[in-house]
Amino acid sequence: MTAVLIGLGSALPEREVGNDELAARLGVTPEWIERRTGIRSRRFADATTPTSGLAAEAARAALADAAADPSEVDAFLVATYTPDHQIPATAPLAAARLGLNCPAFDVNAACSGFVYALATAAGLIATGARRVLVAGAETASTLTDPADRTVHPLFGDGAGAVLLRAGDPGEEGAILSLDLGADGTGAASLAAPGSASRARLGTGTERPRPDPATYYMAMDGREVFLQAVAHMSASSRAALDRAGLKPSEVDRICGHQANVRILRAVADELGADHDRLLVDLDRVGNTGAASIPLALDRARGEGRLTPGHTVLLTAFGGGFTWGSALLRWPGTAQHPRSAT
Known part of the structure; x- marks a missing residue:
């Protein structure tokens, strides 16, 4: 069987942050940011909008788009490199918000994560799943230094999701x-080296405290x-x-x-x-x-x-x-x- 796209949805935090706001703080001009990146604004999540919440909102929109019920979903994948926690994974938390009763797990391939999750979902469908929900969700602003003018203006927060079903290769929507x-x-060319377990590896009961800048x-x-x-x-x-x-x-x-x-x-x-x-x-x-x-x-x-x-x-x-x-x-x- 082939994976066929039947629903699409998205979610963005309420707060919009324009280049004017960042430029004033970073000592650059709004034009400098846009010229380098093509970006004019982005959305930043607040403390009430975790990655799991954005993933659930986008996934709910994709289900509604396909007129599908959560009970029809056989698996739920969330592609993210900014999970709510290291444990538990973000997908089960988002699944609970949606009332899903199916396998739910994260895929972390950084910014390629959505394509990796699509491939994983297509594999599940090829081996018998009927409908698979895939979300890409990030609160990427939390992983950038607000004082770093080269990285901080690049990133924003949001989520998008698709619903896939089993179908035929000749159908519209087919992958x-x-x-x-x-x-x-x-790996070292794009990394947050102090953000996970390697930075806390120690000897015996000793646990080093990473430099906050490396987060x-x-x-x-x-x-x-x-x-x-x-x-x-x-x-x-x-x-x-x-x-x-x-x-x-x-x-x-x-x-x-x-x-x-x-x-x-x-x-x-x-x-x-x-x-x-x-x-x-x-x-x-x-x-x-x-x-x-x-x-x-x-x-x-x-x-x-x-x-x-x-x-x-x-x-x-x-x-x-x-x-x-x-x-x-x-x-x-x-x-x-x-x-x-």
């Missing part, structure tokens, strides 16, 4: 092909840019080859929303016009594993996705990880939905 990859030798993401921007363009382009070609398609046959490209220059460079590598790109980072920034479904929901609401469109999804994230997926856009659930 046509997938490609995944990773290279851990580049935050640090990034080699140039290296990440070069690797992202190279791997997203190569992965996109691999997914196209597996589906027997050419770049010219792709109607829309929905890349991970990290930087508009990366998106344009990938399009250039594929020989695709920039008007095929779906761009959402201007209003939400880099939302990690949430960025692709958020961009899809915005594009749908703006009428940029038509039933039967061939859509390429491609992402790159810390790890390094990368992945791509091809699908036919479904003819159902085409009504505009506000991503709020």
Whole structure:
């Protein structure tokens, strides 16, 4: 059986943070931020809006979009690198909010997490699951140093989700092909080294206290840019080859929303016009594993996705990880939905 997309939803925190607000604090200009990134604003979650809450809200919207009941869901996956806790996982917490009674687990492949979770869901469907709910959700702002002008303006919080069902390869909404990859030798170029267990490893009963500065993401921007363009382009070609398609046959490209220059460079590598790109980072920034479904929901609401469109999804994230997926856009659930 093939995984077929039948529902889409999204969720964003209420607080909108424009470049003006950040620029005043960071000693730069709003234009400097937008010129480097293409971002004009982003959303920041407050203490009442955890990652699990955003995941549940987006997943609830995807279920409603497909007119599906929570009792019909056989598994729930949450792609995130900003979980509520190390233990428990975020997916069971979000599942409890939805009243789900099914397996629920997290997928952490950083900003490639949504594509990795799609591939995992497709595997579950191939082995007998009927409907699988997939959310990408982040409170990425919590992992950035508010005083770091090179990283803090890039990230925002939000969630997007899709509902997949078992179907046939010829259906609209079907996932046509997938490609995944990773290279851990580049891990140090994008990392928050003090945020988990390795920083607390000690001898015997001693537990070191990590420097609080290492809790935050640090990034080699140039290296990440070069690797992202190279791997997203190569992965996109691999997914196209597996589906027997050419770049010219792709109607829309929905890349991970990290930087508009990366998106344009990938399009250039594929020989695709920039008007095929779906761009959402201007209003939400880099939302990690949430960025692709958020961009899809915005594009749908703006009428940029038509039933039967061939859509390429491609992402790159810390790890390094990368992945791509091809699908036919479904003819159902085409009504505009506000991503709020």
